[in-house]
Amino acid sequence: MSFSNILGQDRTVRRLKALLKSGRIPPAMIFHGPPGVGKFLAAFEFAKAVNCSHTEHRARPAAPAAPDPDDLFAAAAPAAAPEPEAAPPRTHADKSDSCGFCLSCLQAATGAHPDIRVVDTAFQAALLDEDESANLKIDTLREVTRWAQQKAMLAPWKVFIVRDAEAMVTNAQNAILKTLEEPPPGTLVILTVSKKSALLSTILSRCCLIDFGPLPESALSTLLQAQGAEPGEAARLAALGGGSLEKAAEAASFLKRVSALRPGDPARAFKFSAGLPRDSHQAREEVKTLLDLLLARGRSAWRRAEGPAKDRLTALLRRTLELRRMADRNVSYVLLLETALLESERAGIKLEDLVRTA
Ligand SMILES: [Zn+2]
Structure with a gap:
């Protein structure tokens, strides 16, 4: 090195x-x-x-x-x-x-x-x-x-x-x-x-x-491949990683947890939230990453939306920003995550969408 x-x-x-x-x-x-x-x-x-x-x-x-x-x-x-x-x-x-x-x-x-x-x-x-x-x-x-x-x-x-x-x-x-x-x-x-x-x-x-700034996506992808990820998987995680190898590793864990859930299962948000790490510092970091993914997904959907859908997404973005601020305080991270996932689902953004890169 x-x-x-x-x-x-x-x-x-x-x-x-x-x-x-x-x-x-x-x-x-x-x-x-x-x-x-x-x-x-x-x-x-x-x-x-x-x-x-x-x-x-x-x-x-x-x-x-x-x-x-x-x-x-x-x-x-x-x-x-x-x-x-x-x-x-x-x-x-x-x-x-x-x-x-x-x-x-x-x-x-x-x-x-x-x-x-x-x-x-x-x-x-x-x-x-x-x-x-x-x-x-x-x-x-x-x-x-x-x-x-x-x-x-x-x-x-x-x-x-x-x-x-x-x-x-x-x-x-x-x-x-x-x-x-x-x-x-x-x-x-x-x-x-x-x-x-x-x-x-x-x-x-x-x-x-x-x-130090966030890593460019290409560098993140190269690093993930060096750690053994397939090129396609590396590109996907790099896009979700927000310039951080640590966030990309969290995204990989989310992908694994989401893919273990049955599509359409109404209890998915609860089951997913129950999988948060027991360590409160790690749980908070994961919840923050997920809220960031939710905000990114919400913003891109908001840009494309019109009429009532746009209004719903505006309300969701406001609410998610509020939850994101709460994540820095001493709150129940499981409850926070469940709330965010249920509200985003109501606004048309599913759990699966959060870990989709396209
Ligand atoms: Zn030397």
Whole structure:
């Protein structure tokens, strides 16, 4: 992997490469954009590139430090590293991207780089030895702060990628704030977020903001095919995905659930809504995606409609927008979805229409 494998974010990738080329690496960055558009992948590639032996982003003379026996993060470090550049010598002249074959790049590719740490709820569960929770807690970010004070083990930069950083509770955000304000030399923190407003203004003001947009449909289709979807299926899901790989995966799950229902079954809306994920965060995201699909379908039907049908669709669009706003509050998502599906059916838009691309 290198930046060339990040599809559909050309402008953003150019900006990241320009930063690398200039050698002016901001120590605190926010990668912001919708879910499922490649923010994490880009953060990881950036981390690889700053630490690649063939680029020159040395923050300071790197004196490799002995692993700290109390360092919980260090447990992930590999026992033995593969030999770098053992076979025919290869050259790499691009200072704005990783080479993919030096020791640092090889370690990063296997997820075993001791100086590149991904901080997310799965990592937290292992760190704190507890079940995975929806939030990132203060203890986790305190550990990050502690590790940021230590020397890097191998690479010039210690990189923390806090994935979906909006999951940080307020005191966790305060715990990382000092590291963002006064980063120890050679520390790079990248927060990936889809909702900037969930971060403290003090955090936002300290970080270099890198924006990611929705993926073009062609890039989404290519990515879905790379994940094993047939070309036709990939195109269909890409059209429903609204520029997000995550939304396209949700659409695939909707298609599966809709096709399992008997056409004409009057209880379809209830049966479909009963299939929402139990996790309330996931359920809310799915309901929002479905309401977005409903709005898109409603708008295209409204453009073609005339007379009383147009009036019905106008009322439906207003109502759906209202339900879409309610989805951001603490409501019963099953009830919300049932209401939206029943009302759309009355206005002539069936459940099947929502996952139809033509
Ligand atoms: Zn490299």
